[in-house]
Amino acid sequence: MDTVPKEEEALKDTPLLTLKGTYKKFGGLSAVENLSLKISEGYIYGLIGPNGAGKTTIFNLITGVYPCTSGSILLDDVDLTPLKPYRIARLGISRTFQTIRLFPSMSTWEHVLIGQNFLSQSRIGEIFPIRRTQGLALRAQAEEALRILGLWEVRDRKAVTLPYGSQRKVEIARAIAAQPKLLLLDEPSAGMNIRETEELLSVISKIHDLGITILVIEHDMRVVMGVCDHIVVLNFGRKIAEGTPMEIRQNEEVLEAYLGKEE
Amino acid sequence: MLGSTYAMIAIAFTLLLGVLNMFNFAIGEVFMLGAIFGLTFVHMGLPLSVALPLAMICTGIACLVIERFSFKPLRNAPPLVPLVSTIGFSIFFQNVAVNIWGSERAQFPQWMEPINFHIGPVLISSTQLVILAFAVCLMVALDLFIQRTRIGRGMRAVAENLETASILGVDSRLIILMTFFGSGAIAGAGGILFGLSFSIVSPFMGMDPGIKGIASMIVGGMGNVRGAIVGGMFIGIIEVLSVAYIGSSARDFAVYGLVFLALLLRPQGILGVIQPEKERI
Amino acid sequence: MSSYQLDLFSSLGINILLALSVYCPMATGQLSIGNAGFMAIGAYVSAMLTVHVHLPLFPSLIIGGIAAAIIGVLFGFPALRLKGIFLAMATLCFGEIVRNFFMNFLQPLTGGAYGFRGIGDVPVSISWIWGWVALSLVFFFFLSRSRLGLALMATHDDETVSELIGINIVFLKVAAFGVGAFIGGVAGGLYAHYYLYIEPEFFNVWESIFIALYVIMGGMLTYWGPVLGASIFTLLPEFLRFLQDWRGAFFGVVIIGLMIARPSGLVTREILRIDFWIPYLKRRKP
Numbered sequence A: 001m002d003t004v005p006k007e008e009e010a011l012k013d014t015p016l017l018t019l020k021g022t023y024k025k026f027g028g029l030s031a032v033e034n035l036s037l038k039i040s041e042g043y044i045y046g047l048i049g050p051n052g053a054g055k056t057t058i059f060n061l062i063t064g065v066y067p068c069t070s071g072s073i074l075l076d077d078v079d080l081t082p083l084k085p086y087r088i089a090r091l092g093i094s095r096t097f098q099t100i101r102l103f104p105s106m107s108t109w110e111h112v113l114i115g116q117n118f119l120s121q122s123r124i125g126e127i128f129p130i131r132r133t134q135g136l137a138l139r140a141q142a143e144e145a146l147r148i149l150g151l152w153e154v155r156d157r158k159a160v161t162l163p164y165g166s167q168r169k170v171e172i173a174r175a176i177a178a179q180p181k182l183l184l185l186d187e188p189s190a191g192m193n194i195r196e197t198e199e200l201l202s203v204i205s206k207i208h209d210l211g212i213t214i215l216v217i218e219h220d221m222r223v224v225m226g227v228c229d230h231i232v233v234l235n236f237g238r239k240i241a242e243g244t245p246m247e248i249r250q251n252e253e254v255l256e257a258y259l260g261k262e263e
Numbered sequence B: 001m002l003g004s005t006y007a008m009i010a011i012a013f014t015l016l017l018g019v020l021n022m023f024n025f026a027i028g029e030v031f032m033l034g035a036i037f038g039l040t041f042v043h044m045g046l047p048l049s050v051a052l053p054l055a056m057i058c059t060g061i062a063c064l065v066i067e068r069f070s071f072k073p074l075r076n077a078p079p080l081v082p083l084v085s086t087i088g089f090s091i092f093f094q095n096v097a098v099n100i101w102g103s104e105r106a107q108f109p110q111w112m113e114p115i116n117f118h119i120g121p122v123l124i125s126s127t128q129l130v131i132l133a134f135a136v137c138l139m140v141a142l143d144l145f146i147q148r149t150r151i152g153r154g155m156r157a158v159a160e161n162l163e164t165a166s167i168l169g170v171d172s173r174l175i176i177l178m179t180f181f182g183s184g185a186i187a188g189a190g191g192i193l194f195g196l197s198f199s200i201v202s203p204f205m206g207m208d209p210g211i212k213g214i215a216s217m218i219v220g221g222m223g224n225v226r227g228a229i230v231g232g233m234f235i236g237i238i239e240v241l242s243v244a245y246i247g248s249s250a251r252d253f254a255v256y257g258l259v260f261l262a263l264l265l266r267p268q269g270i271l272g273v274i275q276p277e278k279e280r281i
Numbered sequence C: 001m002s003s004y005q006l007d008l009f010s011s012l013g014i015n016i017l018l019a020l021s022v023y024c025p026m027a028t029g030q031l032s033i034g035n036a037g038f039m040a041i042g043a044y045v046s047a048m049l050t051v052h053v054h055l056p057l058f059p060s061l062i063i064g065g066i067a068a069a070i071i072g073v074l075f076g077f078p079a080l081r082l083k084g085i086f087l088a089m090a091t092l093c094f095g096e097i098v099r100n101f102f103m104n105f106l107q108p109l110t111g112g113a114y115g116f117r118g119i120g121d122v123p124v125s126i127s128w129i130w131g132w133v134a135l136s137l138v139f140f141f142f143l144s145r146s147r148l149g150l151a152l153m154a155t156h157d158d159e160t161v162s163e164l165i166g167i168n169i170v171f172l173k174v175a176a177f178g179v180g181a182f183i184g185g186v187a188g189g190l191y192a193h194y195y196l197y198i199e200p201e202f203f204n205v206w207e208s209i210f211i212a213l214y215v216i217m218g219g220m221l222t223y224w225g226p227v228l229g230a231s232i233f234t235l236l237p238e239f240l241r242f243l244q245d246w247r248g249a250f251f252g253v254v255i256i257g258l259m260i261a262r263p264s265g266l267v268t269r270e271i272l273r274i275d276f277w278i279p280y281l282k283r284r285k286p
Helices: A003-012 A055-063 A085-092 A108-115 A123-127 A132-148 A164-176 A194-209 A221-227 A245-249 A252-259 B002-020 B027-043 B048-074 B080-101 B126-148 B150-160 B162-167 B172-198 B207-220 B225-245 B248-265 C003-027 C035-052 C057-079 C084-104 C126-144 C147-157 C159-165 C169-195 C205-218 C224-239 C241-261 C274-284
Strands: A015-026 A029-040 A044-048 A070-075 A093-095 A182-186 A213-217 A230-235 A238-243 B116-119 B122-125
Touching: A015 A055, A015 A213, A029 A055, A029 A213, A029 A238, A044 A055, A044 A221, A055 A085, A055 A093, A055 A182, A055 A213, A070 A085, A085 A093, A085 C159, A093 A164, A093 C159, A108 A132, A108 A164, A108 C147, A132 A164, A132 A194, A164 A182, A164 A194, A194 A213, A194 A221, A213 A221, A221 A245, A230 A245, A230 A252, A238 A245, A238 A252, B002 B027, B002 B126, B002 B150, B002 B172, B002 B207, B002 B225, B027 B048, B027 B080, B027 B172, B027 B207, B048 B080, B048 B172, B048 C241, B080 C205, B080 C241, B126 B150, B126 B172, B126 B225, B150 B162, B150 B172, B162 B172, B172 B207, B207 B225, B207 B248, B207 C084, B207 C205, B225 B248, B248 C084, C003 C035, C003 C126, C003 C147, C003 C169, C003 C205, C003 C224, C035 C057, C035 C084, C035 C169, C035 C205, C057 C084, C057 C169, C084 C205, C126 C147, C126 C169, C147 C159, C147 C169, C159 C169, C205 C224, C205 C241, C224 C241
Parallel strands: A044 A213, A044 A230, A093 A182, A182 A213
Antiparallel strands: A015 A029, A015 A070, A230 A238, B116 B122
């Protein structure tokens, strides 16, 4: 992956997601301060920073879980800030969570089905299926999502009974089943061993090949450096650096944020 | 006054809910058992000053039985399960009381000459005032107990976090048992005071006050003894006023209507705190 | 069938409908212990229609159900901001408000606290009742296999995540209340036209609580749970006649015991699947 030439193009591309001057305050505490960000279509972005830097808060702002104190978030020119979470999801943003949140009652297959639920047009048609063709197409897509993640064999098992690494994959499968434009991954490699992490890298790559734009929060530098085209660094709710993996590796402020100031 | 009765049930209920997150639906029946035990002891010839504490001990024990079957084995179940279990206890206690004591109403014998007087449209007797005073003393004592004594501190620690409290050396088993016992004793005391005040004792007397006691706690502010007192007084006053101004048949309509509105408009209760946006994602 | 058995099975049919009416909001995670209120609305509205307006039974039942559903939806919106015990308390208050309403208002039409007599001359036949039960079960069958049913399950499991997947939980939760209220209203109408007499006292808190118990004990996660729960609670007392006055205590003990032994209720999703039973079937093979 040659990063430098692509990087210049990325900055010229039409942005998919734009954050402008976004603030989030909880009481007196500023979780996110004056954050501006441009995410361009088709690339993989990394969002890194020490714990408490505000990374997950940004995901929550984008997906509508928290309202912005001020500022705007635009998806393809649509302002997301006044919208309810389910509308934002239907516009094409999916996410996973820091702690895995699966549905305890459902099997793996059902997770993928519910992920693409809103794509199905007719409500009555779901209860009394007349036109079977649309249903079949969706089911084929659901199957594909499972196969990409290697979950087809365990599709009938209750998702919460699967091993940890597989549960993560189910979460991701559920997210991509909705055919999102933008996928937000929150620390997907948390709790994974080396083999699982490498599997994760290839999964992210396959998702990227589908044309989905990805924004990843990560602590594991192997994932960040290995897969991201562009990295944004946060500390104390502010953006302190932005650039290619190479640039970020050499950035002093970033090193300071992680390692502390050298006396 | 009714308000203090509701307050006492609310406090008994709050103790369990606040400290142990335990929803004891049978609190109304424990209340009823207090009155029934009290009456039984009085009929056996014991003076009131002995019968009352004795009945409180009995209801405390009844609550320990509830602990054994509705709390201890269900520690890991979703909160709905212990609630349903206590509904079972509620049915059980009521039925047992009907069978053993009969379903007719009985009365406490006259224990003091009442002097009646009016405040506005409302009739109050001196017996009710004495009882109110007693109830208030009990509540103040409880408040001090929780704030000042070692066990009280233990209760507050457990309310924060059971595991941490255990690690810090709090004997959680003892705290749990004491909380249940205390809750039962207070509810039982409420029952006797109610019976003395209104001269009605029957196996069914716990149903209505039980629900209103729980409502008092919710309206006053969850998990918070002072909130329970405020809530109880609030509902008591509404009841008395609506009987006076609207008429007794629409009394419940007004009470439940107002509780309903209170829940919708100020769900955290009068003294409650608004939960900050704390959805952990 | 003797007339006593007829009564019993009619009662059973109505209880199943009531259980299903509570199952609806419960399937989205909303505990409702005020459904006797919806039952009362359906009962009184349909009774007033057949007695005073002389409407035939079927439209009266439907209108009674719709009246209950409208109130259910109106209740459903503010109910959204209440969770868990607060919601339960609000539904309880709701039930009591409805009961007290019929006790104090509309007296000339309904007899108020003295009861509404003479609702028709002939009780509705048992096949009407079970016809509605069958209809409801068919509805729930298709619902459980549809994507809408899946959305309900998701809402029940985790509301926040469901919203983030694109599920309109507001619509689902309010609709669940509305549909549940409709079924409860129809059940109330059938009750009124079977026993030909209703009074507000019938629709009290304990009635609501028992209906909720049918669902919780029978199994909250599938629609067969409420059916089983209602059946056990309606039929079991018949087999326990020898206990006479102690039946209540016995029930209390059963409830306490069941919560310890099987907290998720009798019927779970697993039991309904064939692969749950395969190990047992295999053992029986020679």
